[in-house]
Amino acid sequence: MSEIQYNAPDYYLMDDLLSEEHKLIRESVRAWVDRRVKPDIEEYFEKSKFPSHLIKEMGENGMFGPFIPVEYGGAGLDYIAYGIIMQELERGDSGIRSMASVQTSLVMYPIYAFGSEEQKKKYLPKLATGELIGCFGLTEPNHGSDPGGMITNVKDKGDHYILNGAKMWITNSTVADVAVVWAKDEEGIVRGMLVEKGTKGFTAPETHGKLSLRASVTGELVFDDVIVPKENVFPNVKGLKGPMSCLNSARYGIAWGVIGAAMDCYDAAVRYALERKQFGKPIAGFQLQQKKFAEALTEITKAQLLVLRLGQLRNEGKSTPGQISMAKRNNVAMALNIAREMRQVFGAMGITNDFPIMRHSMNLESVITYEGTHDVHLLITGLDITGIPAFK
Ligand code: TGC
Ligand code: FAD
16 A cells, blocks of 8 residues: 555645645645655654654755744745644654654744844754754653743853753754753743753753654753853743743644644545455445544544634734644544544554554654643643633
8 A cells, every 4th residue: 555645635625725835835745755754664663763864854845944034044934834844744753743843843933033143043044954953951850741840940150051950851852953941040030041962061861662752862951060151041031931932833833743644544544444345345335434434534624624723823923822722632632533543444454564553643642742731731721711720
């Protein structure tokens, strides 16, 4: 069953709502994923390695920082284009999309939104091409859903800060040339800063044993009396709203991305069911299989509508964190449920790596946890409805 047969579901003719540029971008990323990701992603997943030879190509193909202005190396595209790129990359693998999400929304975005002109000029063009790789350190061993409790801290020493602490579960940690790190200053205010690889006292050990997002690098960031020059600190943001604003961008991209994983599972399962015969006829002809497909297509279609409207709102500067949480939560759960349901369509074949389903399913267990867990996003919607925070 060749991937070139891929038939992307578009039941409500969403294509009619996209611009020619959006469609061109989609076709180009889709073709790149077919050519460069699909053929050997199972191997990388099995070996638990990120296919790092793809990074420069991703840069050359405009997959990093698409919404960053051209003067800083981005493509100056809108948020729908960014979403479409994430959708197509995640059809390949959530780990590939994660690489692009982190580079774009968690590294380039904060440098662009909060950085000095010098920081923007120094880092953004090289991050856009993939010459530099970035990572984002917010989560700590004892502070995941509650990043405001972080203990990583900086002490003011005049022309520099001294940084101490540790971050955990950090995508790209071991391969990153530059880390965006969030730490509290002596007044307990969260500050963002850039820490370069090789800085004395900074180490980034890899995390092993993941059964999910295996084709993605995950590790720690450990800071032991690290000197951070004051020019490396973001001048234009203070407080938790700094990292949270980056998460708005990344969560938005995930809401699009997971649709790609869901569409891949759905499409592969429909084709398999039309070919596989039991009791003398294709299993696609049985009502119970049709129920799975009808429900999956309904959920994919609803998810597509949700992110397209969210993209329009984001383009107009009107999307709220609550709307983004709703889309991230709904769409990741949708994709995970579809992966689980579609796997059953394959019977025993569904547990093998001849098909992408188990890999997507295992990956989505990370996606439903990172960038705010399923339950945390529900509480964000609850707060929007009632005005009462139920986190604490
Ligand atoms: P709370 O008191 O509500 O807020 C503190 C300050 O932050 C502001 N804020 C936001 N600003 C912009 N956008 C948002 N989404 C914001 N959410 C909060 C808020 O206005 C306030 O500002 P100010 O100026 O008044 O001080 O904060 P809280 O401590 O009660 O926590 C709230 C909670 C639980 C919603 C939040 O912290 C949360 O979302 N927790 C989940 C943590 C999370 O998502 N971590 C993600 C780590 S990065 C990651 O997972 C990358 S995966 C990478 C990959 O793709 O591979
Ligand atoms: P906890 O916060 O300990 O949560 C455990 C459980 O308790 C969850 O079910 C949660 O929903 C629930 N819970 C917590 N608080 C509440 C509450 N108030 N009410 C009800 N239930 C609650 N972080 C980064 O900073 N950068 C990265 O690049 C990054 N990459 C990641 C890559 C991977 C593969 C993974 C798995 C994680 C990554 N993370 C990253 C970390 C991720 O953001 C956290 O794992 C996530 O925010 C949850 O934190 P936690 O794992 O500490 O879980």
